[in-house]
Amino acid sequence: MAVALKHNHRDPNRQKNPVLLHAALIGLSFLFTFPLIWMLLTSVKPLEETMSTNIVWIPSRILLHNYYDAFVYHSDKLGYIPFLIYGRNTLLVCALVVAGTVCSNALVAYAFARLRWPGRELAFSITLATMMIPFPVLMVPIYALFKNFGWIGTFRPLWVPAWFGSAFNIFLLRQFFRTIPFELSEAARLDGCSEWEIFRQVILPLAKPALAVVALFSFMGTWNDFLGPMIYLVDQKTFTLGLGLQAYQSQHGGTPWNLLMAASAMVMLPIILLFFFAQKQFIQGIAVTGLKG
Secondary structure, three states: OHHHHHHHOOOHHHHHHHHHHHHHHHHHHHHHHHHHHHHHHHHOOOHHHHOOOOOOOOOOOOOOHHHHHHHOOOOOOOOOOOHHHHHHHHHHHHHHHHHHHHHHHHHHHHHHHHOOOOOHHHHHHHHHHHHHOOHHHHHHHHHHHHHHHOOOOOOHHHHHHHHHOOHHHHHHHHHHHOOOOHHHHHHHHHOOOOHHHHHHHHHHHHOHHHHHHHHHHHHHHHHOOOHHHHHHOOOHHHOOHHHHHHHHOOOOOOOOHHHHHHHHHHHHHHHHHHHHHOHHHHHHHHHHHOOOO
């Protein structure tokens, strides 16, 4: 009876903890979203308020045409750059990178996870070891290689490497492929399926959550990439959105901050929408691949 009464007794401190926890989380969420709020407010301000020495929190006038001015190219106006062309270039590179990343990493991960061949574990260890090599060490040799190929100034250095796999994505997909029962592959072999048919008809349909995570990571990394385009692209007509944002800060000796913030908001919008609509697949993929651990 005493034990039952002890369990039924409600601790008032424990009741307050969720309230305090939610209050702390709301405060932290505001702290993290403050730069986003400031960017959105600045994007609709007049230019003189963004250049004022006194901080203007609330714009005196809301100029929604800043978004139009930021993305529509006017050759007769200073500070305007062809953002629609940059967006087209970025989407093209993203599509090629996502396709190459999913195809190449799935094939290599399948070989490491489901096939038995001499030296498999050693090759996988070497693949993982490449993750410890920092990119600045490889940047100059890779640039020299692409220069010898005559690819500088083209999109090829940005998307061709994606078709040769990456250690992280290979590891991620390998771990998921190993969770699929081997009995399914054996049953398919008994039915006369080849290894390619097993991979395409059995493994890939079951691996959609993991493939979605790899595709999302690849798309977001390519969409936000700045270093790669800065190194390999030289013609403004081939610039991506990352370089386009930087170009606002280097034209005519001044920065139109309202247009820069408007352009930044529009660049972030596809990533936000992608995560919003693919949130279920993204979280499911994170759970099934064990990435959170």
